[in-house]
Amino acid sequence: MKTIRVVAAIILADNKIFATQRGYGEFKDGWEFPGGKIEPDETPEHAIIREIKEELDTKIEVIQLLDTVEYDYPKFHLSMDCFICNVKSGDLILKEHEAAKWLTKETLYSVDWLPADQALIGKIENYLEEHA
Numbered sequence: 001m002k003t004i005r006v007v008a009a010i011i012l013a014d015n016k017i018f019a020t021q022r023g024y025g026e027f028k029d030g031w032e033f034p035g036g037k038i039e040p041d042e043t044p045e046h047a048i049i050r051e052i053k054e055e056l057d058t059k060i061e062v063i064q065l066l067d068t069v070e071y072d073y074p075k076f077h078l079s080m081d082c083f084i085c086n087v088k089s090g091d092l093i094l095k096e097h098e099a100a101k102w103l104t105k106e107t108l109y110s111v112d113w114l115p116a117d118q119a120l121i122g123k124i125e126n127y128l129e130e131h132a
Contacts, residue, residue: 003078005037005038008035009033009034012086013086015105018033018034018103019033019113020034020097024096032117034056034097035047038081055097057093057095063083071116084127
């Protein structure tokens with residue numbers, strides 16, 4: 001099975017997490033953490049900074065790696081490095097997603113997460129509790 005390596009930004013502000021809704025492709029309308037594929041010549045940290053600049057016109061700061069999710073979709077294996085990030089500058093302008101929400105610890109389960117992203121929710125709850 002083909003492995004796809006991606007990165008995801010768990011953007012944190014005021015103890016809330018930024019979630020986006022896919023506007024395209026096989027998983028359209030599912031909720032996810034923004035990000036994308038790692039290019040051959042870049043580190044995961046550089047990839048997430050580039051992807052958020054491209055997708056949301058926003059400059060972020062990587063705080064830490066929260067987790068690497070390994071998930072088998074029917075057609076491929078996903079390996080996703082998930083980073084806690086802060087906004088350095090920009091207004092999180094949606095260029096590829098159809099919607100976005102800021103979620104609190106209490107509302108993390110209020111959206112229909114894509115399966116790989118769903119695996120992170122418990123770890124994000126713990127992170128928010130520890131850093132409240």
